Amino acid sequence: MANEKSNPQLGRREPFEQHSLKKSLYLGLAAVSFVAAGAAASTTNASAKTYAKVTSLKTLKTDANTRNVIVTGSNAIATKAATLKGASTVKSAATLKSAQAADKTGNYNYRAYAVATTNRGSVYYKVVSFDKTVRGWIYGGNSTANYAGGLQQFATASDAKTENKSFTYNGQKLWAEPAWTQYKVGASKLTMTNGTKFTVNASKTNVKSGDLYYQIADGSAKGAWVAAKDFEGTNTPIEANQVKVTFVDQNGNTVASKLLTKNATDLNATNTITAYNGDPSDSTKGAAWFSALGINATNYSYSGLTSTQVAQNKLNVTNAAYGQEVKITVVANPTTTTSVFTSGLKLKAVNSAAYNGSSKVGDTVLASNTLIKNSKGAYVTYGTALNTFLSDTNLKGATGSVISADKVYAALKDAGLDSFYTAYITNATTPGYATSQSLKSGDKVVYAKSTITLADVQKAETANNGFTVSGDPANGLVYSSVQKSQELVNQNDTTSAEFATGL
Numbered sequence: 001m002a003n004e005k006s007n008p009q010l011g012r013r014e015p016f017e018q019h020s021l022k023k024s025l026y027l028g029l030a031a032v033s034f035v036a037a038g039a040a041a042s043t044t045n046a047s048a049k050t051y052a053k054v055t056s057l058k059t060l061k062t063d064a065n066t067r068n069v070i071v072t073g074s075n076a077i078a079t080k081a082a083t084l085k086g087a088s089t090v091k092s093a094a095t096l097k098s099a100q101a102a103d104k105t106g107n108y109n110y111r112a113y114a115v116a117t118t119n120r121g122s123v124y125y126k127v128v129s130f131d132k133t134v135r136g137w138i139y140g141g142n143s144t145a146n147y148a149g150g151l152q153q154f155a156t157a158s159d160a161k162t163e164n165k166s167f168t169y170n171g172q173k174l175w176a177e178p179a180w181t182q183y184k185v186g187a188s189k190l191t192m193t194n195g196t197k198f199t200v201n202a203s204k205t206n207v208k209s210g211d212l213y214y215q216i217a218d219g220s221a222k223g224a225w226v227a228a229k230d231f232e233g234t235n236t237p238i239e240a241n242q243v244k245v246t247f248v249d250q251n252g253n254t255v256a257s258k259l260l261t262k263n264a265t266d267l268n269a270t271n272t273i274t275a276y277n278g279d280p281s282d283s284t285k286g287a288a289w290f291s292a293l294g295i296n297a298t299n300y301s302y303s304g305l306t307s308t309q310v311a312q313n314k315l316n317v318t319n320a321a322y323g324q325e326v327k328i329t330v331v332a333n334p335t336t337t338t339s340v341f342t343s344g345l346k347l348k349a350v351n352s353a354a355y356n357g358s359s360k361v362g363d364t365v366l367a368s369n370t371l372i373k374n375s376k377g378a379y380v381t382y383g384t385a386l387n388t389f390l391s392d393t394n395l396k397g398a399t400g401s402v403i404s405a406d407k408v409y410a411a412l413k414d415a416g417l418d419s420f421y422t423a424y425i426t427n428a429t430t431p432g433y434a435t436s437q438s439l440k441s442g443d444k445v446v447y448a449k450s451t452i453t454l455a456d457v458q459k460a461e462t463a464n465n466g467f468t469v470s471g472d473p474a475n476g477l478v479y480s481s482v483q484k485s486q487e488l489v490n491q492n493d494t495t496s497a498e499f500a501t502g503l
Contacts (some may be wrong), residue, residue: 171228277289
């Protein structure tokens with residue numbers, strides 16, 4: 001006799017939350033086949049009588065918040081109910097328990113979207129993890145009135161104290177809901193122009209990560225959410241039930257930080273800290289903390305700390321208090337000279353309105369000797385500006401480490417490549433971009449100004465699955481351009497500030 005509570009398993013992977021007539025019909029057919037499979041199993045032979053039958057299968061349509069759950073670790077997730085023939089395990093109870101304990105973001109929250117009852121009165125729920133990596137059926141007790149067995153209901157977000165605040169938008173990510181607090185709800189479709197000022201009127205905290213989010217109260221992105229840390233950085237308020245852990249290098253520079261919220265069972269702030277990933281002053285727990293906070297272990301370590309620094313780290317954790325920050329000193333390892341863009345950088349769409357005779361030039365990757373006027377007003381070749389960009393310390397790191405879009409954009413600004421001007425000569429024997437020697441009086445040119453924003457760099461970051469050191473991203477940085485009409489070059493245009501005037 002199979003044990004339902006110790007080996008829970010159920011059926012198919014239909015998207016139950018879709019509501020078109022076509023999908024409803026498909027779901028109905030799936031339900032029929034699901035029940036039929038159980039019935040067939042009970043009549044095949046004498047031993048099949050040990051298998052139960054599904055007597056009810058329903059799609060869950062109640063409010064999504066009532067269907068947000070976490071696993072308890074007492075039951076597995078499987079392909080079918082425990083007492084149905086052919087059931088197999090998707091994730092064991094032990095694996096689920098371990099993953100749930102390690103989840104510090106919310107990706108292992110689950111959404112329940114279907115429920116089945118067997119002829120023995122056992123209830124099974126079909127669930128999917130928020131990151132969509134785990135899907136299957138799990139034992140949920142003996143009643144559909146509440147979750148039991150392998151599941152418990154979970155509030156993924158909590159309301160936080162809201163203050164009247166105003167911010168300026170500059171390409172930060174907009175969310176439809178605070179990150180990892182709802183299944184299949186991520187980035188907002190609303191947009192906002194860089195430089196727009198906005199106010200916030202609501203606040204929520206991701207319960208697992210402790211990250212604070214603000215809801216926009218006005219403007220084109222009204223209703224969207226933003227991460228407080230994207231606007232306030234290290235100045236994010238520490239509430240009376242929170243403690244902040246900040247890793248710093250030996251010069252006091254912030255490496256990474258984490259805002260933690262008191263758990264129901266925590267007696268003090270030290271408990272809250274150690275419950276997250278162990279004692280951060282303990283070097284044996286460092287790997288877990290580094291992983292959770294995105295600190296590259298190649299770049300930082302506990303090795304090299306003085307005995308005084310080790311003792312101070314320990315004392316800081318021991319004396320931790322709610323509403324305060326705890327600093328942990330680590331050692332910055334020698335800086336590597338490896339860059340993200342080991343083979344150079346592709347700049348696209350730099351003069352999309354230029355013409356070569358009657359043919360449009362379109363998106364172009366510039367030659368190194370192309371003359372540009374950079375965002376700092378200097379006349380240099382593109383190759384010179386590119387080399388300045390590639391050697392920028394913002395792009396350096398250990399091989400395999402990830403450089404943020406903010407740092408890539410900062411490097412572009414340092415090199416004057418966040419915006420620049422070009423001149424395309426149309427009346428030359430071989431039309432093309434002007435070089436430092438080729439632009440002369442009487443030439444007919446199309447001037448263009450090419451610009452890239454932080455939001456554009458973030459799009460490239462997504463397209464490349466991050467900017468990885470030595471990864472040499474395949475997808476280039478895409479600029480937008482504006483052009484002036486074709487005109488004759490005046491004598492002073494060759495070297496003076498009149499180059500690309502008016503754009």
